[in-house]
Amino acid sequence: MKSLWIKRGFLFLFGFLLVSYPFHTSYANEGDVNDVKSTLKINRSHMAKKNGTSKAEVLDEIRGYTPFHIRKAYGLDQVKETGKGQHIAVVVAYGSPTIKKDLAVFSEKFSLPKAKLKIYYPEGKPTETNPRWVTETAMDVQWVHAIAPKAKISLVVAKDKEIPHLVKAIKLATALGANVVSNSWGSFEDEEAHKWDSTFSNKKVTYVASAGDYGKGILWPASARNVLAVGGTTLRMEQSGNFLSEVAWSGSSGGISAFTKRPAYQQLWAETLGDFRGVPDVSFVGDPMTGAAVYSSTEIQGYKGWFLLGGTSLSTPCWSGIVALINEKRAKPLSSEQLVKRLYALKDKGVYRDIVAGTNQEHSATVGYDLVTGLGSPIGASLIQELQK
Secondary structure: OOOHHHOOHHHHHHHHHHHOOOOOOOOOOOOOOOOOEEOOEEOOOOOOOOOOOOOOEEEOOOOOEOHHHHHHHOOHHHOOOOOOOOEEEEEEEOOOOOHHHHHHHHHHHOOOOOOEEEEEOOOOOOOOOOHHHHHHHHHHHHHHHHHOOOOEEEEEEEOOOOHHHHHHHHHHHHHOOOOEEEEOEEEEOOHHHHOOHHHHOOOOOEEEEEOOOOOOEOEEOOOOOOOEEEEEEEEEEOOOOOEEEEEEOOOOOEEEEEEEEOOHHHHHHHHHHOOEEEEOOEEEEOOHHHOEEEEEEEEEOOEEEEEEEEOHHHHHHHHHHHHHHHHHOOOOOOOHHHHHHHHHHOOOOOOEEOOOOOEOOOOEOOOOOEOOOEOOEEOHHHHHHHHOO
């Protein structure tokens, strides 16, 4: 049985080798390692624009997993929750000038309800359109909506990618009453970044952040104490939706924080972690070779239309949507601290797909908790049911 991801055989692989190199990805040789970057990857295997063409090439074929595939892969097709009554905030820099109409196209294509989206600019609209953050914005909003289609979404746009401005956006998201705040970005952790950790202390909010796409190292804010850190996997399915395999994605970051003390819920892994926090906590599909369909009508390096995207920027909004599903039938939404403690307490309850194969550049997936995929990926119906108790 052939996987959806090898249906083009050699041509697909050859295209990846030539043109699917990471798009402004977060490697240390790309400028200051302390720069904040979105944790997004573009798979360029379908982007082969003819030389000399100045007009934007329209990508009209949908590639990558759809909401149908992702929901089926993680058992979310078995849950009745839709995110109704929940409020998810997505924090990005720069934003996208076409996000409302792009979300409408995505929703219509995949028969999703009309989205409840509002956009906020804590310090005014950004003065530039940043292609990387356009795609980041599109993926975050569209995949939050795909997982929790009836949740209210607030897109909070920082004027640039500097940490103080992103922190202002997080604070506004909290003040707006969001009970989940999704952050698909990060910078290598340092003492200066951790001075902002109190930003994530609201007891009525779960803060979710990407572990990163370096294949190694620790990003902030994922390494902050009161944040759910999400790593990435390689997920393979048939086009029909039948699950084939899930392993650690080689590009997913993870490791041991140099600044955040090990929380009590990671005590069982003290021999591995020592005195500091391990990252990530959980995982979800992130490999751009097994990525997801995202729509953007804003031109991005000569292309517009349906992109094939991945990175922990996909993993994070999907987990944010799952948290909204969990909260839907709870009397009170879970805080980050409550959620993460309970996630670790459920390690032996059959609510995770334990990822036991695959590596990044420094660590290997193994039975139980590991520093590439955390506790594993969610078995949706079982996890949601347990956390609604």
